[in-house]
Amino acid sequence: MSESRPIRIVEPYAHTRHVKIPTSFQGVPLIDFLSERYPYRSRAYWAERVQAGDVRIEGSDMSHPEDVFKRASAVTFFTPRVVEPTVPDEVRIVGEGEGWVAVEKPAPMPVHPGGRYFKNTCLAITEELLGQKIYPVHRLDAVTSGLVVFATDDRMASTMTQALSEGRVEKEYRAHVFGRVEDDEQIIDQPIRRKSGFVFESVPLEVTAQEAADTEPTIESSKSKGRGNLKQAQTLIRVLERGQDSSLVQCIPLTGRTHQIRLHCQAMGHPILEDPIYGPDGDASGKTLQNGAIRLQHAAMRWPTLGISLRLDPPSGWKV
Template sequence: MREALPVPAGASCPVRIQQPYAHTYAFRVKPADAGKNLLSFLCERFPFRDETGWRLRIADGRVQLNQFPADPIQLLCTGDIIQHTNLHVTEPSVPDSVRIVAESPDFLLVEKPAPMPVHPGGRYNRNCLTEILKENGYAELHLIHRLDAVTSGLMLLGKNPDFSREASALFRSGGVEKMYYARVQGLPDWEETSCDQPIGRAKGFRFACLPEGKPARSVFRVMTRGSANSIVACEPVTGRTHQLRLHLAWLGHPVSDDLVYQPGNAHRLQNRAICLHSAHLRIPALAVDGSLPVPSDWYENL
């Protein structure tokens, strides 16, 4: 696995571009969808393609049901397997700069760039962290925790089941020291504060601070103030989805380039990296210890 490529001042990060390829997606029918016909299900589940498009794909055999040619009006049963072959998959590009920070017989600690998903899913099959590591000789890694695709920084992966189980248990029980850096909007009037707002799913990929959500706690400390933005150290005491992003927004200082959780952006998508960086990860019981500095470009126009 090579180190990240050096990038001259003012240059953009090298990118990883996949050539178009054929790929077959497969998924099982859930009980809630049993009884629907195949065409209706596809139009409902994947509305980015209209009814005519799905009819054509069923007719030419690119959509199969339980590995057999399908009929648009065929009724679905729980557990049926629908396969859809896309002959020309084009994945979004990602940074070509995964870097190994530390390695032992039990684990791999890497710096994940952003935007880059951790594992295959959605529009990404090959341009994701686990597949990139697999291409470079790390084929049997175990996911222990995750980072959002738009979040960069330290990620720990296990090389064997025993280490991975123990590390996962320590993440759940609070035996892991974690710290992030965030570049946020505004100049906080506090030096250190905390947020205990519960977090739950709002709609789709969005989460929110909700009274009925799961308990969540974050601690924040101002590191640097600029003219319009600040850099804050963030400690997620719990590990809810989008926790730091939501708690910072709740405090009135959202991550500076987080389009999803800035006021008035309820329907925006976030496809680019945001200024949230997993900077410190330490597990004393397992001799895991890694730290990264604040990204240098965050100080520009702070």
């Protein structure tokens, strides 16, 4: 992280957390789940944590690495000394009204607690700024900067969540991508699924059609295609400014999938600058930690039924 940016540091602390197990892992040994879901740690590391009693299947006093998940399983993680990575100390409030508040989130910084972050999150920092409990209503990647809206009461949280689920919220992103994008406007229509750990993949429609034609795939072939189910994903991309080596584009997600903008810029043939996973030299193995900022900004958000309209200025350092 740049030395010129203010950073936030929290003191180490003990922490216990609980993680629900997706149904796709039922019947899978604990060690296989840990290795696949958190591939940035070695299999030997997870085996040692389980044998030490720090990681166990919920409901048991002690687990073995080869214990198999049963229906409705969860995992308990205990860490005696959490040392959170630092984050930019730059969260600022950019709008607020009855039942809601909007902030500009810097990157890298997660919105929600999880992984290596519990106190250095946009949620926790915004609660400190306001001095009250708030409710997250949408996601934003840790490596993406820009608008994050929180509800300040449970009634508004329900209203906002419902509006999002019904597609009544408009979002707009700005991205700085590799290369000269020639098409003024295009729609990328490629379904998305989880590939491994925190890495996802978009799949061309012709490939998904071929997979649908396959009958009775084996367990091994299913694993090779990723554990997640394919979900429809569409993004409208418009060119804002062209250069010889890079372009600025506006991205409007017509669906809301994890890593959608990043994956669809990659599918367009113009990945986002500084993306360690989906960039030209990205590592899609899931073993690379995403601990830097990429050139992607959540730039605008409109909730027409609530009369909320928010927009951020473009980042000053993005030049084509």
